[in-house]
Amino acid sequence: MSQIVTPFPLRRARRTRRTEWMREMVREHRLSTRDLIWPIFIRDGENVTEPVDALPGVSRLSIDQAVLAAEEAAALEIPCLALFPYTDPALKTPEAEEAWNPDNLVNRATRAIKAAVPDIGIMLDVALDPYNSDGHDGIVRDGEVLNDETLLALEKQALAQADAGADILGPSDMMDGRIGVIRQALERNDFGQTAIMSYSAKYASAFYGPFRDAVGASGALKGDKKGYQMDPGNGAEALREVAHDLSEGADMVMVKPGMPYLDICQRVKAEFGVPTFAYQVSGEYAMIRAAAQNGWIDGDAAMMESLTAFKRAGCDGILSYFAPRVARILLDEPLDD
Ligand code: PBG
Structure with a gap:
């Protein structure tokens, strides 16, 4: 007996892929300008826009x-900018005192931006690497990055940043107990409303290279x-880091880098359900x-695809150097190039 085989597929996934309006109608995840945090590098001077070699299209900006x-x-x-300083090497010291100078670059920039554009959010990195003559996120003695001594420095840095008007502090140092x-x-200091977005799952990554040049x-x-940064081979450990940071008072958590760690983004969001961000870092x-x-490759298409992937993985928002370009595309604004 011959078997009757239907000549037609019963399910045709392609029906909902035929037209742009249909694809848009059934799309599960979409990117909005509201999802973006734009990282900006600040340097001294006036009217300065200094391109960063390894980050085409990104410049160090004077405060104006x-x-x-x-x-x-x-x-x-x-909604929000993340400010990073390019610190004059002469101001870098082993104890990184410039980190809690109320008038350091990022604190001055925060005040100036808040005065001019009060509704824009400002996020500042809490870590010593831009100020430390050893280039580490913590204080180094005898070749060792000291955890608890660093905590005292980070506390001073965080208070100076909150006082300057930062809305969100982003501890990116990976010391234990910092949150x-x-x-x-x-x-204790009347900054109970200042939010913390912890760089909870921050990996020891080769993708930070261009950023380290930029700062x-x-x-x-x-x-x-x-x-102190996490081993790329670890996944469960990221969940423990997030649990610690939430128990210590983090309001939002971050996974960093982004694209190579989308599995971590997804697990963090699924496990904790808290506001979860990814940092699409400089190397990406x-x-x-x-x-x-x-x-x-088609750069703009790859950019949109990469950022949409963060939403699909469950991220609420993304820090990305692409932020202004993506926003222009999403809003149908003209591009500079
Ligand atoms: C510093 C810090 C780094 C980044 C953000 N904050 C670099 C590092 O840990 O060495 C990297 C961001 C990027 O690569 O875009 N603590």
Whole structure:
């Protein structure tokens, strides 16, 4: 007996893929300008826009130019900027005192931006690497990155940043216990409303290279950061890090880098359900830009695809150097190039 085989597939997934309106109608995840945090590098001077070699399209900005960037962000409906300093090497010391100078670059920039564009959010990194002559996130003595001594420095740094008007503090140093110390200090000093987005699952990654150039820390860095940043082979440990940080008072958590760690983003969101962010770091940005510049990929398409992937993995938002370009595309605004 011959078997009757239906000549037609009963399910046709392609029906909902035929037209753009249908694809949009059934799309599960979409990117919005409201999901974006735009990292900006600040340097001294006036009217300075200094391109960063390894980050095509990204520049170090003097504070007046950063204020213009904040105005641009507001016009593009980007809710928040993350400011990073390019610190004069002469100000770097073994104890990183410049980190808690109320008038350091990021604190001055925060005040200037808040005065000009009050509704834009400002996030500041809590870590010593831009200020430390050893290039490490913590205080180094006898070749050792000291945990508890570093906590005292981070507490001072965090308080100076909150006082400057930062809305979100992003401890990116990976010292143990830092979220608890910073949260307690904020509460004790009338900064109970300052939010903490912890760099909870921050990996010891090769993808930070261009950033370290941008903040001038790569020349200074002695050794590597494997003694405090996470091992790329670990997944369950990221969940423990997030649990610690939440129990110590973090409001939001971050996974970093982004694209190679989408599995971690998904597990964190599924396990804790808290606001979860990913940092699409400098090396990820540089790879996409470099391949596009060589004509090997369509850069804008790869950018949108990579950022949509974060939403699909469960992220609420993304820190990305692409932020202004993505926002222009999402809002149908003209691009500079
Ligand atoms: C510093 C810090 C780093 C980044 C953000 N904060 C670098 C590092 O840990 O060495 C990397 C961001 C990027 O690569 O875009 N604590």
